Amino acid sequence: MIKVENLTKRYAGQTAIKDLNFEVGKGEIMGFLGPNGAGKTTTMRILASFMPPTSGRATIAGFDIFEQSLQARAHLGYMPENVPLYNDMRVTEYLDYRAALKGVPHRRVAERVGDVKELCGVKEVEKKLIGTLSKGYRQRVGLADALLHEPDLLILDEPTIGLDPNQIRQVRQLIKNLGKQHTILLSTHILPEVEMTCSRVIIIHKGRIEACDTPENLLGQIRRAGGVVLEAKVGNDNGAEELKKISGVRDVTTEAEDDWKKFSLRVESGVDVREEVFQLATVRRWTVRELTQRRATLEDVFVELTHPDEV
């Protein structure tokens, strides 16, 4: 659906993205992650034909975004960051206008506008001026607009930014449902969201792709594959030293709370040391109140790839 080859964009003296190569297949929900200023919005704007790349090429549904921009745009529903809308129009008015602009046939406009209003939950504000809508509703109007012409591909730039937790949940559910019929490329900062919705993830940092894989594979790859937390009364023992002797444990940090000590163990990937820890605790007669394995999250992947020195 999307094919990007050696895409580069330079602003005055500054490279925003460099030699991007990736593909998004039909029906995928692709998450686009990266710190602020990594080049996410730039990439999405280029794909939406809002600005041309400095070099390289990209195609959407087989149409070159530069040579056949009009056809490419007709296959694409784009929701820009912060959703700019005409504040002095009413919701239905705006959607009617956008439908005509996107070439929805005359007799289908009313039907399509009704459908997207229903789908995105903006029916109750259809007669309101867009300027008076809350952030959440603006976001939904933007999404409704992107869906109007039944595009094969949706590009959503931070669809959940600025929403409250309930709204985020609703939008996430909506995106998941949309993923059944559409290919979606979405950018976000909210990592649990990606783990829950996306089938694949691209992590971009300083204009380069650092990783591109399924969330599960990414979690498997990273060095900091998780760890074990032990909370126990160790008496006069030096718990940290004892724990370090277990093979597979790389590092132990200790937090003290009265008699209780909380040990966080970093272990090598693929190793489960809980059994050894339990054995050690019984041998040394430690009183244990917690022994858990902490799973690595996408956040760890993200931090490791974009901020390697903090790991």
Added chain:
Amino acid sequence: MRKFYTLLWREVCGYFYSPIAYIVLVFFLLVAGVDFYFQISFMNQRPVQYSVEEAFFNSVFFWFAFVLIFPLITMRLFAEEFKLGTIEPLMTAPVRDWQVVLAKFFGALVFYLILWLSTLIYFWIFQTITHQLAANSAGAYWGSYLMLLLLGMFYLSVGCLASVLTKNQIIAAIISFCAITLLFFLGLVQFILLDVSSGTRDLLGYFSAIEHMGTFSRGMIDTRPIVFYLSMTIVMLTLTYQAFQSRKWRL
């Protein structure tokens, strides 16, 4: 073509969504109405050589209102879209750049015509009340409204160009106001500088909106200003189109 009409419709409605349309309409009709009243009361006091219609289209009041409305009409066209960021959903929809530029220009032109066509009422009122003719011939009406259209096209296209250059509406208004005033006074220079060659004087005469209006409002249709204003409009719109396209590379 449907996309063009959709864009055009949104542009025309855009004026009436915001208070600008009503402010411009009130201001303009007030000045034009006062002007019309003054001209008639002046003509009541002494015999004159011209008709009411000629007086109306050649007064100082008329030109004052005329030059002022263009920045007000055109300043928001592109600048507002740039400022609000709505240019992004607009240009990522499957529309061509020239469709947007032309829709904005013609949208402004439609609003401009709404303004001026409402002044036709004055002549109708005058004729019904006084049972006298406001103009010497029907051609005089055609001539003056044709000249309004031509001048309007030219000055609106200058305003379009000013608006596409910036995302600040005030700056757009100042640029177009300066440019239009300058163009307007260029036509007056021939009366001020007497030592310039006749060639220069003729050249400057081409810009003389006052002179063109004088001829046309008498019902004399001269083809030279028609060609001049139409071609200048095309030049300005081409420049606007180029500037609009260049934004992609400047981003």
